[in-house]
Amino acid sequence: MAKQIEVSGLDAYYGAHKAIEDITMTIEPRTVTAFIGPSGCGKSTFLRTLNRMHEVIPGARVEGKVRLEEQDLYGPDVDPVSVRRTIGMVFQRPNPFPTMSIYDNVAAGLRLNGRFSRSELDGIVESSLKGANLWNEVKDRLHKPGSGLSGGQQQRLCIARAIAVRPQVLLMDEPCSALDPISTLAIEDLISSLKTDYTIVIVTHNMQQAARVSDKTAFFNLAGQGQPGKLIEMDDTSRIFTNPGMKATEDYITGRFG
Amino acid sequence: MRRSAFRRSRGDAPFRLASTGAGVVLLAIMAAIGVFLVVKAIPALQANTSNFLTEKIWNPNAVEPAFGIGALAFGTVLSSFLALVIATPVAIGVALFISHYAPRRLAAVLGYVVDLLAAVPSVVYGLWGVVFLVPFMRGPSEFLNTYFAWIPIFGGDQVVGKSMLTASIVLAIMILPIIAAISREVFLQAPKTQEEAALALGATRWEMIRMSVLPFGRPGVISAAMLGLGRAMGETIAVALILPATFGISFEILGPNGNSIAANIANGFGEATAVGRGALIASGLVLFLITLVVNMAARLVIARRKEFARAA
Ligand SMILES: Nc1ncnc2c1ncn2[C@@H]1O[C@H](COP(=O)(O)OP(=O)(O)O)[C@@H](O)[C@H]1O
Ligand SMILES: [Mg+2]
Numbered sequence: 003m004a005k006q007i008e009v010s011g012l013d014a015y016y017g018a019h020k021a022i023e024d025i026t027m028t029i030e031p032r033t034v035t036a037f038i039g040p041s042g043c044g045k046s047t048f049l050r051t052l053n054r055m056h057e058v059i060p061g062a063r064v065e066g067k068v069r070l071e072e073q074d075l076y077g078p079d080v081d082p083v084s085v086r087r088t089i090g091m092v093f094q095r096p097n098p099f100p101t102m103s104i105y106d107n108v109a110a111g112l113r114l115n116g117r118f119s120r121s122e123l124d125g126i127v128e129s130s131l132k133g134a135n136l137w138n139e140v141k142d143r144l145h146k147p148g149s150g151l152s153g154g155q156q157q158r159l160c161i162a163r164a165i166a167v168r169p170q171v172l173l174m175d176e177p178c179s180a181l182d183p184i185s186t187l188a189i190e191d192l193i194s195s196l197k198t199d200y201t202i203v204i205v206t207h208n209m210q211q212a213a214r215v216s217d218k219t220a221f222f223n224l225a226g227q228g229q230p231g232k233l234i235e236m237d238d239t240s241r242i243f244t245n246p247g248m249k250a251t252e253d254y255i256t257g258r259f260g
Numbered sequence: 261m262r263r264s265a266f267r268r269s270r271g272d273a274p275f276r277l278a279s280t281g282a283g284v285v286l287l288a289i290m291a292a293i294g295v296f297l298v299v300k301a302i303p304a305l306q307a308n309t310s311n312f313l314t315e316k317i318w319n320p321n322a323v324e325p326a327f328g329i330g331a332l333a334f335g336t337v338l339s340s341f342l343a344l345v346i347a348t349p350v351a352i353g354v355a356l357f358i359s360h361y362a363p364r365r366l367a368a369v370l371g372y373v374v375d376l377l378a379a380v381p382s383v384v385y386g387l388w389g390v391v392f393l394v395p396f397m398r399g400p401s402e403f404l405n406t407y408f409a410w411i412p413i414f415g416g417d418q419v420v421g422k423s424m425l426t427a428s429i430v431l432a433i434m435i436l437p438i439i440a441a442i443s444r445e446v447f448l449q450a451p452k453t454q455e456e457a458a459l460a461l462g463a464t465r466w467e468m469i470r471m472s473v474l475p476f477g478r479p480g481v482i483s484a485a486m487l488g489l490g491r492a493m494g495e496t497i498a499v500a501l502i503l504p505a506t507f508g509i510s511f512e513i514l515g516p517n518g519n520s521i522a523a524n525i526a527n528g529f530g531e532a533t534a535v536g537r538g539a540l541i542a543s544g545l546v547l548f549l550i551t552l553v554v555n556m557a558a559r560l561v562i563a564r565r566k567e568f569a570r571a572a
Pocket of ligand 2: 046
């Protein structure tokens with residue numbers, strides 16, 4: 003199920019403003035890749051180019067290549083809708099559909115994809131909620147609104163919603179930044195267990211989190227205000243945190259700036 | 261002199277007085293108007309020789325006054341309801357097109373045009389209805405009557421241009437801009453986070469609208485529709501120009517039956533006797549009650565899904 007992503011020479015723009023420049027990297031299947039870097043360096047922007055969510059912002063566009071196992075995601079006859087069905091996303095702020103029940107939230111993506119019988123849906127909803135470590139907490143109130151859950155539960159509901167459609171890749175943009183420490187731990191555990199089935203990319207501003215959950219770490223930086231963000235280096239997480247190749251990485255990790 | 265740090269700020273008291281005063285004066289004026297209308301209506305209701313609620317004929321100027329709001333209330337509710345049924349889907353479509361489909365430049369122009377149309381005085385729509393739509397509707401009405409008479413509302417032996425259907429269409433066109441303008445505002449406020457949640461699941465734009473925008477906009481659209489319905493029920497001139505002004509209760513909307521409370525007031529006030537005026541005022545109070553009931557029903561509908569409507 004998990005697939006490799008290859009990015010080469012990727013630039014992303016907001017109108018005339020170039021937010022990221024010339025990014026080339028390979029994201030391995032069945033690993034957790036963390037993006038770190040000072041805020042405004044384009045981590046979210048880059049993440050959103052990977053499932054073609056960048057272009058939903060008016061005036062935003064992308065140049066360069068993103069390949070998912072040989073398939074060019076920006077090819078002329080690629081439908082961005084089907085890309086997004088293949089590469090799921092979890093956002094910084096939990097965003098369950100407030101008018102839907104917990105059950106309907108998880109089933110939302112499946113109902114887009116095709117016809118499922120009631121029992122099939124029941125099965126996938128249960129397994130997705132179990133996969134997101136939420137089943138025990140909500141199994142008695144599946145038909146209550148998702149907005150009644152705590153922040154951490156809502157974020158796990160969003161993860162359940164994303165994995166319900168069996169994506170090949172899961173992108174997470176600072177999924178714990180709005181959560182308390184206990185919910186954060188729950189999500190980190192979840193990321194480690196999801197790794198066996200999915201390629202996971204996580205943006206985080208929390209260095210310990212990157213060190214705890216990821217196998218690979220990519221460090222982004224920008225030369226100055228208004229300049230585009232760039233990939234400085236990418237390596238095994240253990241190496242980035244003990245013996246980084248670049249001075250800027252070391253400065254950032256040791257807290258000398260950023 | 262030392263001032264206390266917790267002293268009430270000086271601008272506060274006059275402002276509080278002014279706003280409370282304004283509120284009290286407003287309530288007092290409304291109460292006075294209400295009392296005045298009721299006082300004027302009572303003698304007419306006492307002089308009435310038939311049942312005010314069920315009588316269909318309006319004849320308050322006769323020596324033996326006989327009048328009732330049966331037909332008028334029916335015509336008011338039917339024409340407004342039909343107008344709402346015609347206008348709301350179109351208005352939602354227009355609003356969605358402006359908020360989520362049209363390119364930005366075109367959306368700005370269209371938004372402006374809709375706002376402009378919402379400000380056109382209703383007499384203009386009424387005149388357009390009489391001059392253009394009444395003659396125009398004869399053909400389509402005959403067609404509906406010939407081929408769709410099995411649908412009860414299109415049945416009946418008589419087909420005219422000045423029909424309930426024509427009046428409803430004019431009302432629909434009249435209330436469409438206001439419903440569209442408000443719905444557009446509401447749809448534009450749908451949270452981007454919800455829209456992105458749907459898109460990231462692989463929703464097409466229409467699926468995204470169904471999952472995020474419409475549920476979010478539902479209470480606002482209902483409010484907009486109710487505002488439109490209120491306008492349609494209170495509309496005087498446009499309806500007075502078009503409705504045949506006969507007193508009857510019939511669901512056959514192509515036929516020559518139809519009148520409304522507001523139109524009847526406009527048509528009858530000039531030549532009314534004292535009792536006649538009181539009767540018209542009484543009918544106005546009934547219109548007010550109907551509007552009130554409709555609005556409360558709308559609030560109930562909006563409140564019913566509160567638990568689910570709390571936006572995250
Ligand atoms: N919707 C947007 N419109 C215009 N510019 C944006 C938008 N989102 C982000 N940017 C700009 O792109 C740059 C990168 O932002 P972002 O990707 O959010 O950085 P990060 O996630 O690393 O904090 C910043 O300069 C930011 O101002
Ligand atoms: Mg970000």
